Amino acid sequence: MDGCGVTVDDGDPPVVFFLDILRSATILGVKTRKKRPPTPLRGLNMVHTCVVAGCRNRRTPGTTLSFYRFPRDPERKQRWVAAVNREGWVPNDGSRLCSTHFISGKQVKNPRSPDYVPSVFTAAPLSPEMKEPAAPELADKQEAHVEAANALLFLQGQGRPAPHRPPQGQRPPEAEDSGSSSLSDEEDDDQDEDEKESLNDSKRGRLDVCLDSADALRALKKENQFLRESVEKMSLSESSFRNDAEKVKFYTGLPNYFVLETVMWLLAPHMDGVKNARLSKFQQLLLTLMRLRLDLRNQDLAYRFGVKVATVTRTVHRMVHIMSAALVPTAVFWPSRAELRKNLPAALRGAHPDCAVILDCFTVAFEEAGQQQGRAPSPPSSSPPAPGPGVLKYLIGLAPQGVVTFVSRGVTGGVSNQSLAEGCGVLCKLLPGDVALAARDLDIAEAVAARGARFKIAGACPEEAGGQSEGAPTATPDTASVQRHVERVVSMVKRRYAMLTGPVESPFGSAPERASSLSTFDKIVQVACALNNLCISAAPLE
Template identity: 30%
Template sequence: MPGSCCCVKDCHSRSHDKTGEKVDNGVKFYRFPKWRKHHGKSVEELTRRRQMAWIAAVRRKDLTFNYIPPSKRVCSLHFYSGKPAEETLETHPDWVPSLHLGHNEVKANNIERFLRQERRQDVKVPTTTQNVGTWAPLVAKCKTKDEQEGVPHTVEVVLSDDEEQMNQEDIGLLRTIDDESTEDVMSDQRRHDEIRNLLEEHKHLENEFAELKLAEQYLKDDEKVKYYTGLPNFSTFQVLLHNVMPFLPFLPHGEAKLSHFQMVLLTFMRLKLGLPMEHISGLFGLQPATANAAFEDTISVLYACLASLVSWPDRERLGSSMPQQFMETFEGVFTVIVECFDVSIETPSDVEATLRLKYLIGISPQGVISFVSSGLTGCMSDREIAQSCGLLDYLLVGDIVLAGRGFDVEKSVGMMCAEVKMLTNGRHHLLPKTAEETKRVSHLKPQIQKVIGVVCNTYKILSSDIPVRMIESCEGESVTFLDKVVTVCCAVTNMCLKMGSVPAGGEFLSSLSTHG
């Protein structure tokens, strides 16, 4: 329907009738005042208070400070003078609508008090009939309390004949208004309380909405970041997002909207918590196929950006930062700690055998992952994997390799100590040292246990059943999607170590700019 209508409860004022014809009843309609930013602090605060005061006065559930539809208007019947006052006149009775609001929470403003304040500021009413303000008749017709007590005032007023015949009902209304200033204070306090309650309710609804949508505001709590992603804090998450966001794709046209922030969060929830994709798609309100596509796209981008963080260290730099116990035990000989872990692959219910892949990672004594293998068949022993995965190509003859129980050597000690040697065929081999030599380094067991298992313990996806499609080779690449997942988990583990020593993320940023 064309035209405007009043949004105040039980007010039926309209500018046009049902047939679309304009109603000439003298009623005018006014928009809600806007919060004017960037006009100075005082203007910003004043306009903000006024907008909140209008919302509190009208009391509509569909109106909030952040959402006022342009179609919502307030008619002139709710103002003493028939229109809103100037925004700078905060004590003016019509600074906020107060008449016929359908509730009694907002009391009528004290008009006489406003007029006295005007006189105290030595503001005289103009002497020309044409410029006499709407409030001039009220000054002429009503004696204030100060005047009744004999306090002299100078008020020059020239009234027209029509103004002399002001409606007696208006005069009666003015005389019945309580002149005590405490009434105004109480009214202002109630209005402020109402505004505060509205703001608190608005904030509560915003938090509920952010939690429902798993939006950025919900994840700003560092404890939630640790739980959902494994990252140490929200700042680390922001650094990671900032560097991978330019490479993340958008969902195909027609799909549900999923921000880049949510794509990264969705991916880390899958890695850290090992949640099934059906569960994650429900949390984000997506189809499982859409959620899976977002996961695969994000993993590919993370792999391209972060894989360089898993790199073989420079021997001189590694030796200079070698923990003292390792340095004393091995007299400066390079030492690497290896770990093998199995990943279970989902198989059809009619297949009895369980398919498994094995991965080997090499970890420096400082706890940094410096090597990760491709997935190898689970029927190979850990020692066979160590011999064939390419790890020995980075080692020199005489280097020491430490491993846990999985290498089935010296189980009574709980770890294996082996040395890289060259056999007659010219190839490097990993040969176990004697039991006595292995026992000699058994005091290092606590340090080795700290670095072994860190990846699998953090990222539960590696201990859950992996869909069989994830072990297929990626198109045009020599790695499988599961290889990418394992590499990303290792790279993020290293990233967290670096971010722990560089809170601002400088080292991580420089590494991405170099390798990304």
């Protein structure tokens, strides 16, 4: 083998011949091809070394560096050669460029990427795994060479023909095989790089998906918060009323949440013994106030609060009894004469400075049988229902400034106004010299006079000041103003709490309880008057 610098004589021993072949393959950088050796051949794979001047990185087992062969595209290949900048040097199939000469640590096949062409050519530091082989490593390689020679001897001993000497200038078959193996390795390298790039693209895709998912999650959280706030605002919870005075006024008749909270604070101790798993204390109070304020049916309230109709009925009855015992004595009371004169409205100050009370009667009809389901509330009417057995009559007393100071219990419509006024106890509260006004004739002038007080009809002429009401009174501007004020304060309570306009449902118009002379509806009227007194006056006093 003259081209390899090896001479083979026919008399040379086989061991010498195969050692010469092994040395020649090592010098030419060619791997010997092994076929089914008895022992594995280590250290015979081609080692790729970076072609950049000054770069000593090599491809060894376990390295994290990548080695790229020069592109097949002529234009890109020329740019790589120019970047390597080795004068008169031309790359061959075995030339490799390590990944340290790319900005991102790998080549990119996108022409727009800065790593389309290598650009990092500073003195590349040696990676920990790319150090010069030490003495023990050289000894291992020599030992590997000896093992390879023994393997070849073993194969010849099995009857394999000795390799022929190739013609001059021609590479040995082993070298050709090694070359094809090297090309196969190069193709594997390219395939590995493509797989790595595909893997990186997949990672970037997953990252984009994660970012999109994070944006979607934030959007969903924002939408969820908005929906929660919307549902909370539309709900009948305590927090939804806290900062919404108009909502409080619409559903309860009270002017703001502070007054509603005060009522809740006053009633809460009396509700401790009541166990209701579905409704809180606030919801029980709110349900009752909505029943009085809007005159909603029990079935409607059951839907709104998510409970049964029987629960609504029990709650309203229980809360009415509690408010009658705890709220009415606190809010409905007869003021002193000094307090009355101090707060006397201007409309009455000149004509009736001694006015102590404004009296009037109103009636509420019972609900007829068969009307309880699905009836529409009857609109307020200036003319009361005709007296009869199906009507409840009440006498109400108001201070001149519009505060309810007295409410009688209900009697059937057949009872006269005089009998109601004389039997309800309102006359016992009059002092000598007081004036009792009325919007119409109540036929109680004599009973009032018996208490040392005077009874007058608002709008009557001065000559009729004694209370006689025969004929229609001739109204003057001053008396007309008084009459309008009286009518306004009388209708104020019924306008604020629609349940008082009737008709009364049969469960509320039941017979009085044993421990009380008042029916449930009597207590409802008193509670409505007490709640009215907690409001800022809806009827202007000036």
